[in-house]
Amino acid sequence: MCCFNSFMAxxxxxxxxxxxxxxFTNDKAILSLTAMVMPVAGLCELGNCPQTTGCGVLRGSARPTLGANINLGSFYGVGLPIAVVMGFVMDIGLLGLWLGLLAAQVVCAIVMVIVVARTDWFVQAKKSRATDWY
Structure with a gap:
């Protein structure tokens, strides 16, 4: 369902x-910029689905710190530098900033999928059974 919503968005x-x-406006410059970045923002929604789902799986398997660290590394370690370089150094402007966000989403989604796919669910089930929930 999540991926369907992402495709719809x-x-x-x-x-x-x-x-x-x-x-929101009649300003031609803003309208042009908005039209240019909306498809990139839409692509960011595709990365948001596996990223959010992966974070939920990690949180549910008692590894929220891992999910937070993946997000931190992806957005601040990858996305922010790419956005700054593309937006300001390469002078791509607003589109460069959004492409940095897209790069962060892609990296985050890929890492989340790899981490969840490599999870040993038998070990997670044993940990769950061993935990005193009451």
Missing amino acids: MSFMTTMRNAWGQI
Whole structure:
């Protein structure tokens, strides 16, 4: 269901890229920038699905710190430097900032999927049974 919602959000953002900004302003420069970055924002939604699901799985398996560290490394260690370089050094501007966010989402989603896929669920089940929940 989560991935379906992500595809719907991406489709909406891509389809509405020329109309979305008009809800808020008539400024041609802002409308142009909004139309340019909406498809990238839509792609960020695709990365958000496995990232959020992976964080939930890690939280549910008593490893929230691992999920937080993956997010921290992805967004501040990868996404922020890419956004700064693309947005300001390469002078791509707003699109460069959004591409940095997209890079962070992609890295975070990939790492989350790898970590969850490599989880030994038998060990997790044993840990769960050994925990005193009351």
